[in-house]
Amino acid sequence: MSELANPSQSVSRPKARVPDVILGRPVPSVFVDVDSAGVRRAGVTALRVIGFCLLTAIAAQVRIPLPHTSIPMTLQLPAVLAAGFLLPPPTAAASMLLYLAAGAAGLPFFADAGGLTGMTGGYLVGFVIAAALVSVLRGNARTSLPRRMAAGTAGACVVFALGVGWMAFKLSDIRAAVALGLAPFYVKAVLEVALAATFAWIVRRPRELR
Secondary structure: HHHHHOOOOOOOOOOOOOOOOOOOOOOOOOHHHHHHHHHHHHHHHHHHHHHHHHHHHHHHHEEEEOOOOOEOOOHHHHHHHHHHHHHOOHHHHHHHHHHHHHHHHOOOOOOOOOOOHHOOHHHHHHHHHHHHHHHOOOOOOOOOOOHHHHHHHHHHHHHHHHHHHHHHHHHOOOHHHHHHHHOOOOHHHHHHHHHHHHHHHHOOOOOOOO
16 A cells, blocks of 8 residues: 555656657568568559550551441450450559540540540440450469450450440441441451460460469
C-alpha cells in the first residue's frame, strides 16, 4: 500500500519511436525490396500496354483496299488477339484503350480517318472488349490449342458484331452493313484467329505474362 501511496514514484511509459526514415537511419531491406518490386511490376505493365498499343497502330497501317467496300483489309485483328492471348485482362484492355485514346487525340493510329465516329468506330470499340474477353477465356499456360482458338473466335465475333452493328446504324441498312463489313473479311478472320492462337500456344511460357 505504501508503494501505491507514494506520489513521488512515477510509472514508466514506453517512449514513442521516431521512424527510422525520419532519423536518417537505414530502412529495413524488406521494405525496399517490396517497394522496388512494385515499381518494377508497374513499369513492366506500362511497357506492355504501350507495346501492344503501338503494335495495333502499326498493324493498322497495313491497308489493302478492297473492291465494293470502303473498309480496307488490315492486320489489326491479330494484334488485338495477341494482346488477349499474352496479357492479363486489365492490361489487355488498357492497351486497346490507350490505342483508342491516342487515335482520338489525333495520332495517325486508325486505319479509317473517320475514327471512333466513322464507319469503323464499332470495330475500334470492339477491340477493347475483345482483348479482355480473349484474355479471360484463353485460360492459363497449359490451356489446349482448341480452347485458345475458341477464345480467339469469341473475340473476333465481338469485334465484328460491334463493327457491323455500328455500320448498320450509320447506314440504316443491316444487309448493306453485313455485305460491306463482314462478308469480305470473315475468311481472313478465321485464318487470323487460327494463326494467332497457334503462335501464342507455341511460344507460351510456363506462366503467362503477369
